[in-house]
Structure formats: structure tokens, C-alpha cells
Amino acid sequence: MKIVVCIKQVPAGNSASIDPETKRLKREGVESVINPYDSYALEEGLILREKLGGELIVLSMGPLKAEKILRDSLALSADRAILLNDRSFAGSDTWATSYILSKAVEKIGGVNLVICGKQAIDGDTAQVGPGIAAHLNWRQATYVSNLEAEEDGRLIAERMDEKGSDRIVLETPSVITVVKDINNPRLKTIKGILEARKKDIEIWNSESIGSDPDLTGLDGSPTRVVKTSLPPARESMVLKFEGDAVYVSGKIIDFLKEKEIIR
Amino acid sequence: MLKADSGKLKADFRNIWVVAELENGEVNPVSHETGGRGRGLADTRSSELWIIAAGNLKNIDDLADEFFYADRILIINDERLTGFNDETESELIRRLIEKYRPETVIYSATARGRSIAPRIAVLSDAGLTADCTSLDIEDTTGNLLQTRPAFGGNILATIKSENHRPQMATVRPGVMKNHIRDRKDYQGRKPLFINESLNSLESSLLKNILSVNRSSGIVHSIADSELIISGGRGLGCGEAFRSLDKFAKMTGGAIAASRGAVDAGWVPYSLQIGQTGQTVQARCYIACGISGQIQHLVGMQSCELIIAINRDPEAPMMKIADVAVTGDAVDIVERMSEIMERGMHDF
Ligand SMILES: Cc1cc2nc3c(=O)[nH]c(=O)nc-3n(C[C@H](O)[C@H](O)[C@H](O)COP(=O)(O)OP(=O)(O)OC[C@H]3O[C@@H](n4cnc5c(N)ncnc54)[C@H](O)[C@@H]3O)c2cc1C
Ligand SMILES: Nc1ncnc2c1ncn2[C@@H]1O[C@H](COP(=O)(O)O)[C@@H](O)[C@H]1O
Numbered sequence: 241m242k243i244v245v246c247i248k249q250v251p252a253g254n255s256a257s258i259d260p261e262t263k264r265l266k267r268e269g270v271e272s273v274i275n276p277y278d279s280y281a282l283e284e285g286l287i288l289r290e291k292l293g294g295e296l297i298v299l300s301m302g303p304l305k306a307e308k309i310l311r312d313s314l315a316l317s318a319d320r321a322i323l324l325n326d327r328s329f330a331g332s333d334t335w336a337t338s339y340i341l342s343k344a345v346e347k348i349g350g351v352n353l354v355i356c357g358k359q360a361i362d363g364d365t366a367q368v369g370p371g372i373a374a375h376l377n378w379r380q381a382t383y384v385s386n387l388e389a390e391e392d393g394r395l396i397a398e399r400m401d402e403k404g405s406d407r408i409v410l411e412t413p414s415v416i417t418v419v420k421d422i423n424n425p426r427l428k429t430i431k432g433i434l435e436a437r438k439k440d441i442e443i444w445n446s447e448s449i450g451s452d453p454d455l456t457g458l459d460g461s462p463t464r465v466v467k468t469s470l471p472p473a474r475e476s477m478v479l480k481f482e483g484d485a486v487y488v489s490g491k492i493i494d495f496l497k498e499k500e501i502i503r
Numbered sequence: 504m505l506k507a508d509s510g511k512l513k514a515d516f517r518n519i520w521v522v523a524e525l526e527n528g529e530v531n532p533v534s535h536e537t538g539g540r541g542r543g544l545a546d547t548r549s550s551e552l553w554i555i556a557a558g559n560l561k562n563i564d565d566l567a568d569e570f571f572y573a574d575r576i577l578i579i580n581d582e583r584l585t586g587f588n589d590e591t592e593s594e595l596i597r598r599l600i601e602k603y604r605p606e607t608v609i610y611s612a613t614a615r616g617r618s619i620a621p622r623i624a625v626l627s628d629a630g631l632t633a634d635c636t637s638l639d640i641e642d643t644t645g646n647l648l649q650t651r652p653a654f655g656g657n658i659l660a661t662i663k664s665e666n667h668r669p670q671m672a673t674v675r676p677g678v679m680k681n682h683i684r685d686r687k688d689y690q691g692r693k694p695l696f697i698n699e700s701l702n703s704l705e706s707s708l709l710k711n712i713l714s715v716n717r718s719s720g721i722v723h724s725i726a727d728s729e730l731i732i733s734g735g736r737g738l739g740c741g742e743a744f745r746s747l748d749k750f751a752k753m754t755g756g757a758i759a760a761s762r763g764a765v766d767a768g769w770v771p772y773s774l775q776i777g778q779t780g781q782t783v784q785a786r787c788y789i790a791c792g793i794s795g796q797i798q799h800l801v802g803m804q805s806c807e808l809i810i811a812i813n814r815d816p817e818a819p820m821m822k823i824a825d826v827a828v829t830g831d832a833v834d835i836v837e838r839m840s841e842i843m844e845r846g847m848h849d850f
Contacts (some may be wrong), residue, residue, distance in 0.1 A: 334633075335625060361779070363653070365633035367621035370589070374625035379710075380589050382618040396713065399587070401614035403526075404718055406586065409711040420772075462630030467661040471652065474804050477825040480816075488828050489838035492789075492810060493846075495826060499808060501730055501787045502754045502843075 241294035244345055244354045245285040246372070247278040247313065249306040250362040274309040277357025280418050282313055283425040284387060285355050291389050295319045297348060301329060301340055307441050314436035315428045322348070326445040331458030334363070338371025340456055343449040345376060353395075354415040358383060369417035379414045385421040513645070516668035518553055519545040520577075520605040522596065523570075524615060525558035527585060530569055532727075533611040535682040537674050541609055542572050542683060544640045544647075553577055553605065554694070557595060559585045563696070572683045573694040577603075581701040586712040587615055591704060593622040599699060600627050605669050606645050609638070612673035620673050630664030631671040636678045636782075647672065652778070652801055677726055677782040678805065725774065729786040730756035731806070732836070733776060735799075736763030737792020737813060743833045744770055747791065750840045759783070761793045777802035791832035795820025812836070 249272040274282075282298065289296045298313040300306045301324040310321035324344055332340060345351050354373075359366035366382075373380035385405060386398035395410040400419060410416070446453060454460055479495075481488045496502045521541040524531040538554060545552040551574035556566055560580040570576055579595060596619070600608065608623075610616035612634045624631035632649035636659075639648040646663050647670045653660045664670040683689075725731060732747050744758065751758045759781075760774045776783055778798040788806035793799060795811070795818055803809070804823060811824035812832040821827040828835065 333630070334621065335628075335630065338621075338625060363633075364778070365621075366617050367624075367631060367633055370618055370621040371625045374593070374622040380618070380622065382589070383614050399614075401587070404716045406715040407713040409713065411711075462624075462628070462667040463632055463662050463664045465660050466648075466663045468653075469659045469661070471657075471659050471801070474809075474823050476809065476823055479826045481826060481828040482830075485830055485834040485838050488830055489835045489842060492812075492826070492828060492835070493839055493842045495810070496730075496754075496787065499787070501808070 241288060241292045241353065242348075242351045243285045243288060243294065243296045244348060244351050245278070245282045245296065245298050245313070245318070246341055246354065246356045246368070247282060247298055247300050247309055248275045248357075248360045248362075249273065249300065249302050249309050250275045250360055272305060272308070274312065275357055275360045275362075277359060277361070277418070277420065279425040280420055280422050281355040281357045282316065282318070283423045284418055285318075286316060286426070287423060288353070288387070288389065294352075297322060297351075299341065299344055299348075300324065301332075301337060301344075304443075310441050311436055312428065314439045314441075315432040316426065317432060317435075320442065321439070322442045322444055324444050324449065326451075326456075328446050328451075328453045328457050331461065332456055333461035333463045334365050334367035334371055335462050336456045336460045338368045339375050339460075340449070340451055341368065342372045342375035343451045344444065345372065347444070347449045352412040352414075354378075354413075356415065356417045358417050358419045366417065369415055373415035376413070376415070379411055381408060381410055381414060381416045384416045384418045387416070387418075387422065513668055516604045516606040516645075518551045518574075518603075518605050518607075519548065520553045520555055520600075520608045520669075521573075522555045522557075522608065522610045522616070522619075524611050524613060525556060525560070528559050528561040530556075530566070531611070531613070532682075533613060533676045535569075536676065536679040537609045537611050538570060538573065539681050539683045540638055540674065540679045544607065544638065545574070547640050547642050548606070548645055550606070551575060553603075555579075555596065555599065557581075557584055557592060559583075567694050567696070570694055571686055571689050571692075575697055576694045577697045577699060579699050579701055583701065583706065583709055586710065586715060587618075588708070588710050589618050589622060590708045590710070591701070593619045593626060594704060594708060595701060596623050597626040600629075600669060607640070607647050608669045608671045610671070610673045612675045616673045620671060624671050627669065628667065629669050629671050630662075630667045631673070632662045632664070633673050634675045635672045636675050638672060638674065638679075646670070651675075657797060675782050677784050680784050725757045725759050725776075725781060726783060728755075728757035728783075730754055730789075731759050731776075731783055731785045731787070731803075732756050732789045732791065733759040733761065733793060733803070734764050734770075734791045734832070735761035735793030736767060737794070737832055738764065738769070739792070739833070741767070741769030746833055746837050746840065750836050750843070753840060753843045761790075761799050763793070790820050790824070791836060793820055794818045795823065 356369035523534040557579040637650040811820040
């Protein structure tokens with residue numbers, strides 16, 4: 241099984257800010273970490289490779305600084321790490337990002353499964369996974385909470401939605417996106433970290449993957465951020481109830497009745 | 504579909520489409536949140552609102568009654584469309600877009616909507632904005648102004664897709680609850696049906712769905728509740744949620760939680776409200792022992808009334824609440840239940 245795991249570097253915590261010119265995320269001077277959902281994607285890739293054998297490649301599009309999360313993935317025993325970095329990629333929206341990642345998957349060749357996180361916590365779109373599947377014209381399964389490799393080689397995926405879940409046969413090649421319920425990511429070991437130092441991170445540009453510059457970056461992106469604003473403050477009545485629990489609980493019940501929330 | 508740079512090409516694309524969310528032929532009520540907004544957008548553009556209904560539909564006449572405010576209902580009725588088939592549904596809608604050329608296509612930002620919309624957007628070369636909390640349209644150009652929270656709700660971003668048609672958006676459930684309920688304005692009008700078929704699509708695209716589990720259903724009961732009683736880390740332990748649950752059961756409310764409580768393992772993730780959980784717009788939200796960090800607030804601040812119960816009068820939740828109650832949340836909620844119990848015995 242040849243598995244690609246797509247990982248994205250995101251700003252740690254809430255330190256994100258916006259570039260006034262491009263109106264996109266500013267990444268300089270901000271500490272970055274692997275998108276939390278992507279560590280579940282990586283773990284699932286590692287588990288599958290342990291079960292089925294094969295090769296696991298981590299793939300990230302981003303600034304050179306994203307080498308760090310790729311290096312960390314190598315320390316967790318990923319076989320190869322590829323960073324997609326090119327000026328023409330900057331400012332890509334989800335359409336263009338998934339195009340670039342899909343071109344890299346094609347370039348890698350022979351891939352059976354692409355695993356993405358459910359969503360990236362900076363953009364929160366959850367669009368890149370299905371986007372990659374569409375560009376490749378592969379099947380997809382989203383919000384996957386369990387993946388089993390059967391004796392007969394079939395993969396069975398459990399997909400979650402608001403009302404429950406279902407189980408499907410996952411045909412390959414496929415792109416899946418995973419939720420946190422799927423596994424518990426392992427931690428790096430000293431040995432892994434040392435091994436990872438010996439491995440190279442491959443850096444690919446537009447030419448290496450054969451991407452069309454008209455379809456990438458700000459110009460290749462169908463969507464554009466035209467305005468950013470602060471969320472409006474909520475107008476509230478600001479009543480204050482203070483006193484002992486017997487008193488305030490009575491006040492709350494009276495209030496709920498007055499507003500006809502309860503009878 | 505392809506770049507529509509020239510005004511001429513853009514003019515080929517007309518009408519607002521809302522892709523209804525159906526399961527086993529039943530319409531998910533979120534479809535009326537998008538439907539209601541779609542109606543407004545179509546009116547601004549003086550164009551038509553089309554509802555796209557694909558599924559194993561049971562009663563087609565019911566659809567006309569449900570979507571009484573639509574101009575057209577495009578139906579694809581096929582028994583093979585049971586369960587969730589990303590590939591088939593996406594390919595189907597892509598073909599319909601190519602044939603009818605809508606200006607705007609709106610989906611609900613549910614698990615299904617968020618899985619097929621990006622697939623269709625790529626297949627149709629369209630821009631797509633995820634999880635919008637507000638949608639407007641420029642009446643002259645037809646450009647959709649799509650607003651969504653970004654970076655944990657700290658900022659609202661407005662996004663346009665000027666050079667591509669159609670333009671697509673998924674809409675966060677719970678934020679556009681102004682369903683059109685008044686039938687008066689639509690009397691004497693009836694949506695027209697258009698029937699399309701799946702026949703030319705290959706069956707091999709269909710998924711092999713082994714089983715479906717519809718047991719949890721918790722999520723829905725929160726989103727639909729008028730009264731939500733929500734607990735955070737300040738409750739101190741998972742047991743305390745029993746007290747909340749008791750009050751909720753007595754008042755027909757639902758319980759929910761902050762991520763603080765979910766991360767502590769006290770309640771399942773499906774109860775989480777906020778940026779990485781659900782958004783709710785209840786009539787009343789009682790926040791018990793929840794500090795009120797921005798990531799939580801984005802999920803509940805558009806509730807009509809907010810009551811905060813917190814030991815710390817300076818907690819951010821106490822500042823945005825309509826009613827700020829200082830005290831021990833568990834103690835107070837238990838007493839509220841006692842009052843309700845007594846009230847019931849009075850009759
Ligand atoms: C990317 C990202 C996404 C996030 N998404 C979400 C999300 O979707 N939803 C979410 O909720 N959070 C989210 N968070 C986390 C959020 O920032 C807060 O950490 C979280 O909401 C805190 O939960 P809490 O209010 O229960 O806990 P705390 O912040 O620990 O607050 C506990 C409160 O209880 C009060 N208290 C203590 N004892 C009592 C008592 N006996 N009676 C009454 N009050 C008491 C305290 O005064 C305090 O105000 C996210 C964070 C990040 C970085
Ligand atoms: N720049 C990127 N490089 C690699 N993978 C990415 C990138 N952006 C998004 N992804 C993958 O797509 C998933 C969903 O991201 P998003 O659509 O941005 O919410 C992430 O969890 C990653 O697995």
C-alpha cells in the first residue's frame with residue numbers, strides 16, 4: 241500500500257494575524273505546529289503501513305519553515321517527506337491548494353490512499369480533502385472515525401455525520417479525511433528523532449509537479465478575501481443576580497417564566 | 504464552471520440554487536435555513552430560487568408543500584440514492600450545473616454538504632466558501648458576498664468569487680434560522696417541478712454501504728432546542744452534568760458543553776458548542792461554569808437570551824450575558840430543579 245498523508249503547518253494557539261495586503265494568514269514570526277487533525281491522519285497512515293506494509297509519504301505545501309513538521313513526521317517513521325514550495329503557490333485558496341496537492345500525488349505515482357485531516361484549524365474549511373479527490377477523480381470518504389483492513393484486503397471505513405455513522409467499503413484509490421476519534425497519535429522517540437536527521441526532505445516546486453501557474457496562487461484562486469472585520473459585539477441587558485443559591489435560583493426561574501422560556 | 508471573465512459569459516448564469524439535504528427521502532430542516540436565505544438572494548437579484556432535491560424521494564407532492572416559497576424544484580428521484588454517495592451526488596449536480604447554469608449554489612455546511620460541495624466546486628471550476636454565517640448579493644453584478652468567521656472567530660472575512668460562475672457557499676447550520684413560515688405571500692404560486700434522472704450515470708460510482716447507524720441523534724436535539732443548558736470545566740466533575748440533565752429533562756431543554764468539559768472527558772464531543780463544535784441559536788442559553796472564551800462564544804452568542812452562572816463575576820461570559828448570576832453553578836441548577844419539582848406538585 242502506498243499512502244500519502246497531507247499535513248499542514250498552522251499557527252500555534254491563537255497567535256494568527258492577517259496580512260493587510262493579501263488579506264490572508266500571516267505566517268512570519270508565528271510559531272507553527274502540525275495541524276492537530278493531521279496528526280491523526282499521520283497516525284492512521286502509520287497504523288495502516290504497519291498492518292499492510294508499503295510506503296508512507298508525508299506531503300505538505302507551505303513555506304520552507306514547514307520542514308519542521310515534515311521532520312517530525314520522519315521521526316515518527318514516515319518513509320519520505322515532500323515539501324511543496326514555490327512562489328507561484330502563495331495565496332492559493334482551497335481550489336488551488338487541492339490542485340497543487342493532487343499534482344504532487346500524481347507525480348509521486350502509484351498512490352493507493354491519501355489521508356487528510358478533517359480540517360485545518362486556521363482556515364477551518366474542510367475543503368482540501370474532497371478537493372484533492374475531485375482533481376484526481378478518485379473516490380472519497382470524509383469524517384472517517386474508523387478504518388479496518390479486512391483479511392481479504394478490503395478496507396472498511398466508518399464515516400460520521402451529525403446523526404450517527406455508516407460503514408462503507410473503501411475502494412482504492414481514495415482520499416479520506418479523518419476525525420479525532422480514529423486513533424491516539426503516538427509520540428516521537430529519541431531513536432526516531434535521530435533516524436530522522438539522516439533522512440532528506442525533498443523540496444518540489446511548480447516545475448517538479450507540472451502545475452499550471454494560471455491555476456495556482458492568488459491569481460489561480462476562484463475566491464478572494466475582499467474584507468475583514470471584527471465580529472459585532474453582542475447587545476445584552478446585563479441583569480445581575482447575586483445572593484445565596486436559594487435566592488438566585490428563584491430569580492432565574494422567575495426570569496425564565498417571564499420570558500416564557502419555561503412554564 | 505470555467506472562468507467567466509467577460510460580463511457576457513457571466514450573464515449566462517442565472518438563478519439561485521439551494522441543494523436540499525435529504526435522508527431517506529425526508530427533508531432535513533436545515534434545508535429551510537439555506538432555502539429561506541436563498542429566497543432573499545433571489546428576490547434581490549429578481550431571479551428564481553430553485554431547490555435541488557436528489558434522493559430516494561417518497562412523496563414528491565410533499566416537497567412542493569415544504570418548499571412553497573421556491574420557484575422551481577429540480578427533482579432527481581432514484582432509489583439508488585439511499586445513503587450518502589459523495590461521488591454520484593457530486594457528478595449528478597455537476598451535470599445539472601452544466602445544463603442549467605445557476606449563478607449561485609448554496610449547500611448546508613453539514614457533514615454531507617461539506618463533503619460534496621468542495622467536490623462539485625472543483626469539478627465545476629467554481630469558487631467555494633465554507634461555513635458562511637452570512638450571505639448577501641450585489642443586486643447589479645450578482646456577486647455573492649460570503650462572510651465567515653476565521654482564525655477562531657476573532658475575525659470575520661468576506662469572500663467573493665467575482666470571476667467564476669457559479670459561485671458556491673456552504674452555510675453553517677443554526678445561523679440563518681429565519682425560515683419562511685408565512686405562506687400568505689406565496690399564495691396562488693406553486694413551485695414548478697423539473698424532473699431529471701440518474702440514468703446516464705454509472706452505477707459503479709455508487710458506494711457499497713454496509714450498514715447505517717442512526718442511534719446517537721444527540722446533535723439534533725441540541726440544535727433544535729429552545730432552551731440549552733450548557734456546562735463547562737467550572738462544574739468540577741462529570742457527575743455534575745446529571746444535575747444539568749435533570750433540569751433539561753424537566754423543562755424540555757437540551758444539554759450542551761464547552762470544550763473544557765469535553766476535553767475533561769465528562770461528555771461526548773457531540774455536545775460541544777463553539778468554533779470546533781456546533782453553533783446554536785436557541786431562545787435561551789444557560790452557561791454554567793463556562794468562562795466564555797471567544798471559541799465558545801462564536802457558537803452561542805446569537806442565542807436570544809444568555810444566562811451565565813459563574814463563581815467569578817469577572818469571567819468574560821458574565822460580561823456578554825443578559826443575566827449574570829454569581830455563585831456555584833451546580834448548587835444553583837439543583838435548586839432550580841427543586842423549584843420546578845415543587846411547581847409541578849402544585850397542580
Ligand atoms: C483552535 C481552538 C478551537 C477551540 N474550539 C472550542 C470550541 O469549539 N468550543 C469551546 O467551548 N472551546 C473551544 N476552544 C477552547 C476555548 O479556548 C476554552 O479553552 C474553553 O472554551 C474553556 O472551557 P471552559 O469555559 O469550560 O473552561 P475554563 O476556561 O476553565 O472556565 C471555567 C469557568 O468556570 C468557572 N467556575 C469554576 N468553578 C465554578 C463553580 N463551582 N460554579 C460556577 N462557575 C465556576 C470559572 O470561574 C471559569 O470561568 C478552542 C480553542 C482553540 C485554540
Ligand atoms: N497546505 C497544505 N499542505 C498539505 N496538506 C494540506 C494543506 N492544506 C490543507 N491540507 C490538508 O487538508 C486538510 C483540510 O484542510 P482545510 O480544507 O484547509 O480545512 C488538512 O487537514 C490537511 O490534511
